[in-house]
Amino acid sequence: MKTVLEARNIDKYFTKPVEYHVLKDISFTLPEGQFTSIIGKSGSGKSTLLYILSTMDTAYEGSLYLKDKLITGSSHKHLARLRNEYIGFVFQFHYLLLEFSVLDNVMLPALKLGLKSDEEIRHDAMEKLRMLHIDKLADKKASRISGGEKQRVAIARALINNPAILMGDEPTGNLDSYNSENVFQIFKQLREEEGLSLLVVTHDEDFARRTDRILEMEDGRIIQGT
Amino acid sequence: MKQWPLILSIARTHLLTKMKSTITAALGVTFGIGAYITLVSFMTGLNGMLDDLILNQTPHIHLYNEVQPSEVQPINRYALFNSDLLQIRSVKPRKGQLKIHNAPPILKNLKSREDVVGVTPQVRAQIFYLSGALNLGGVLVGMDILEEERISNLGDYIVQGSAQALANSDNGVILGIGLAEKMSLGMGDRVQVSTPGGAVFPLRIVGIYQSGLADIDNTQSLTTVQNAQRIMGEASNYITDIHIKLADVREAPAMARQLQAQYKVQARDIQDANAQFETGTTIRNLITYAVSITLLIVAGFGIYNILNMLIYEKMNDIAILKATGFSGLDVQNIFMSQALLIGLIGGLSGLLLGFGLSHLIDSLPFETEALPTIDTFPVNHNPMYYLIGITFALLSTFIAGYLPSAKARKIDPVQIIRGN
Numbered sequence: 001m002k003t004v005l006e007a008r009n010i011d012k013y014f015t016k017p018v019e020y021h022v023l024k025d026i027s028f029t030l031p032e033g034q035f036t037s038i039i040g041k042s043g044s045g046k047s048t049l050l051y052i053l054s055t056m057d058t059a060y061e062g063s064l065y066l067k068d069k070l071i072t073g074s075s076h077k078h079l080a081r082l083r084n085e086y087i088g089f090v091f092q093f094h095y096l097l098l099e100f101s102v103l104d105n106v107m108l109p110a111l112k113l114g115l116k117s118d119e120e121i122r123h124d125a126m127e128k129l130r131m132l133h134i135d136k137l138a139d140k141k142a143s144r145i146s147g148g149e150k151q152r153v154a155i156a157r158a159l160i161n162n163p164a165i166l167m168g169d170e171p172t173g174n175l176d177s178y179n180s181e182n183v184f185q186i187f188k189q190l191r192e193e194e195g196l197s198l199l200v201v202t203h204d205e206d207f208a209r210r211t212d213r214i215l216e217m218e219d220g221r222i223i224q225g226t
Numbered sequence: 227m228k229q230w231p232l233i234l235s236i237a238r239t240h241l242l243t244k245m246k247s248t249i250t251a252a253l254g255v256t257f258g259i260g261a262y263i264t265l266v267s268f269m270t271g272l273n274g275m276l277d278d279l280i281l282n283q284t285p286h287i288h289l290y291n292e293v294q295p296s297e298v299q300p301i302n303r304y305a306l307f308n309s310d311l312l313q314i315r316s317v318k319p320r321k322g323q324l325k326i327h328n329a330p331p332i333l334k335n336l337k338s339r340e341d342v343v344g345v346t347p348q349v350r351a352q353i354f355y356l357s358g359a360l361n362l363g364g365v366l367v368g369m370d371i372l373e374e375e376r377i378s379n380l381g382d383y384i385v386q387g388s389a390q391a392l393a394n395s396d397n398g399v400i401l402g403i404g405l406a407e408k409m410s411l412g413m414g415d416r417v418q419v420s421t422p423g424g425a426v427f428p429l430r431i432v433g434i435y436q437s438g439l440a441d442i443d444n445t446q447s448l449t450t451v452q453n454a455q456r457i458m459g460e461a462s463n464y465i466t467d468i469h470i471k472l473a474d475v476r477e478a479p480a481m482a483r484q485l486q487a488q489y490k491v492q493a494r495d496i497q498d499a500n501a502q503f504e505t506g507t508t509i510r511n512l513i514t515y516a517v518s519i520t521l522l523i524v525a526g527f528g529i530y531n532i533l534n535m536l537i538y539e540k541m542n543d544i545a546i547l548k549a550t551g552f553s554g555l556d557v558q559n560i561f562m563s564q565a566l567l568i569g570l571i572g573g574l575s576g577l578l579l580g581f582g583l584s585h586l587i588d589s590l591p592f593e594t595e596a597l598p599t600i601d602t603f604p605v606n607h608n609p610m611y612y613l614i615g616i617t618f619a620l621l622s623t624f625i626a627g628y629l630p631s632a633k634a635r636k637i638d639p640v641q642i643i644r645g646n
Contacts, residue, residue: 051640056549077553084551092641093545099243109550111232155549169643 003068004165004197005030005053010062012048019020022048022061024220030165033195035187037208040217042183047169049217051202054167055086057081079218084113088158092170095154096142101128103138110160121160128156132186155186159196166190168200174205184210233556236547237563244536248568251532255572255623256579257616262518264582266611268587269514273507278379283437284496285378285469286478289326289485293490295319316378326491341473341481344377346370348467349454355447356411356418356426362485364445366419368454371400377471380435386413387433397453400433406443410441419457427457522622525572529626531618533565537634544634547640556634561634565627566620579613581641 011178012023013100019205022045030036034132040046051057053064055071058079063072066086071079096105106125116124129135137145142153151171158166166187172180184207190196191212208214215225241248295317301307326332329347336345349368354361364512375381376391384400392398397417401411411417419424429449437443449457455464470485472478475496484493497504537544544557588605 047644051644057640077555078555080551080556083549089549091549093643095542095549095643097543097546101238108232108236108547112229112551112556114232116227128375131335161551 001031003029003065004032005199006065006068007053008063008065009062010049010052010064012045012052012057013113023052026062026220026222028215028222028225030197032164035191036200036215037211037213038199038201038215039203039205039208040218044217045220046201046217047180050167050169053199054089055083055162065158066213084109085161088155088163088166088214090151090154090158090166090168090171092173096139096150096157098143100142101138102134102140102142102145105142105153106156106160108144109157113161125156125160128159129153130132131187132156132204148175148182151175151179151183152186155183159190163196165197165199168198168202168206171200172202172204180204180207192219229556233559234563236560237567240536240540240560241564241567246432247532247536251529251568252572252575254528255522255569255619256576258518258521258525259573259576259614260583260623261580262618263577263611263615264583264587265514265518266614267580267584267605267607268603269510269610270606270611271588273510274606275600277507281379281527283380283439284500286472286496287470287473287482287485287491288471288494289332289468289491290466291324291326292495293319293324323631324466324467325464326489328463328467329468329491330463332489333465333468336468336470340479340518343471343473344373345471345501346373346377346469347451347459347465348450348469349460351421351454351458351613353419353421354458355405355409356420362405362408362421364447366399366447366449366454366457368449368451370451371448374469379471383437384433384435387431389433391432392448393432395432396450397427397429398432398449399429399453400435401431401450402446403434403436403445404440405432405447407476408444421457421459423459425457425459429453471472518618522618526622526626529568529623530564530630533561533627533630534633536564537561537630540634541637541642544637545639548637548639549643557637558631558635561631562624565623565631569619569623569627570616572623573616576619577615580612580615614644 008027010023010026011021014022019225026049038046038050048057051058054063055066056079058076061215062188065071066082069080074082096102097108097155100108103122103125106128107121110121110124111118126135126138129140130142132157134149134152137149137153141152143155151174155166155171168187171187172183175183187198187200188210191198198211202208213225215222217223241543242563299312299314299317301312301314333345333347336342346369351365351366351368353366355364371380371389371392381389385403387400389400392400399417401417406412409417411431413434415431416428417431418428433448435443435448441506452462455462458464470481472481478495479497482493482498485491485494547557548554584605584607588601588607590603591601592603593601
């Protein structure tokens, strides 16, 4: 089975306010098509790990492979391109561009990638919105929709470039149980129907228990799941 | 690049949703550029008018003979006194002719030169205007009036009558307006002039001119070369002054030196004669630019502030853009293009404002005794200033936008996202 993401001997230190060894020698692989969750107490380093894996945080030691290619040490420009093409990201807070329409928000990463015509991108974006049952909202401003809807728009945006992996940092952390369940079902459906790899950091143990694999972290180490 | 439409559309959305700040920032540029255009058009218009007033009445090169003492006195030639210190008191000017020696061939030669646009001979004569019991001292200038009108703007200053009327009459005169008023004379009247030798000639007034310089208007009148020669009792080769207009005024000093050596006459060039005017022009330009640049710097700080605020408000957007694959440079370009759009819009409306204001000034009445040809404020509508204006606008907004947008480029998305 192919691997999507591999971490080898990742170490990370915080230097402010005092030096602190936050991630200790972390190694694991994520195979294609797996729904993985990372759980752990606050301060266990799970979010820090996720941002390193997302390529946004580059201040770490060790090496990171995306689709079997070393990406540690690449330029910021190259990393931005990789994120754009291969990594979809869903945050705890919905982080839409509030002045833009829902459709524009979903289209932006694909427009940035620039592989398809505007028409094709618009069509793809409508497809993703339809899949998540929010195609009615396409022309609304992102500031005018509800929290649950925003998170679904964010998922549609994360999917627009058909990424290799979808990452989530507490994607349900800010949603009520109805919307949380909704998001979980969407993730599950993506994994089953599209074979998408997913990596989700969560506090929600019920959520984690229903994923394929759980990585449990404590004090900067993975204590269970590798 | 394929990314620019995307970056510009994001920039446009940001600007449109922050309409108030956008307009405030753009207005700063608008007023800066508008004031620059208005100031520079008006100032250079004034400069041009003053130049016209003085410089265009001055030939590029003026050839004449000057009364001066001999440099070598007879005693210097006497070998016996060679070793002595010679002291001559009360040296008198050498008696010589005021006419330019060999003037007709000089004129012919100058006319054949390619860098010369026009050459006119003049006969200047000291005369008296007779008005009843009164003798008014003055100058009668005989000139080839039609040629003079062609190469200078003399025609503008003839307020009554015309140069053609003088050329057509054989005893006509164009009187300075000051003289005409003093002697209560008008068009068609006769005036009597007398030479220092006492000969009296009647002349008919075919025109009145007003140069704007009282000294000239009160003493000088114009007639034909032949007339002046006749009054002076001189032959037709009697020419006291030659006026030369060059194709390129900057060649005047060099050519003046050359002519002085070649023809053994005094040659004075326009820059020599009017050095102080150049200085005045330079200083007025300096003031114009100092004021304009100050205005633009103020506008630049406005843009800097507004962009800084905008970037602070848009931290989340910046983090999102970066998380979804926009590079730092893309983000910087988004904010740079906002700055430049503000500069472009503000600059263009500034040009319009300046255009409107300078045309308004141009239409305001400005009448003065000194300037018969001018009835509104002088304004110079040079398209070059509009080009400089828009360049200024873009440059200042570029600089004002650079620092905040460079900050946006460096924003760490993880800090923003996790900090929430």
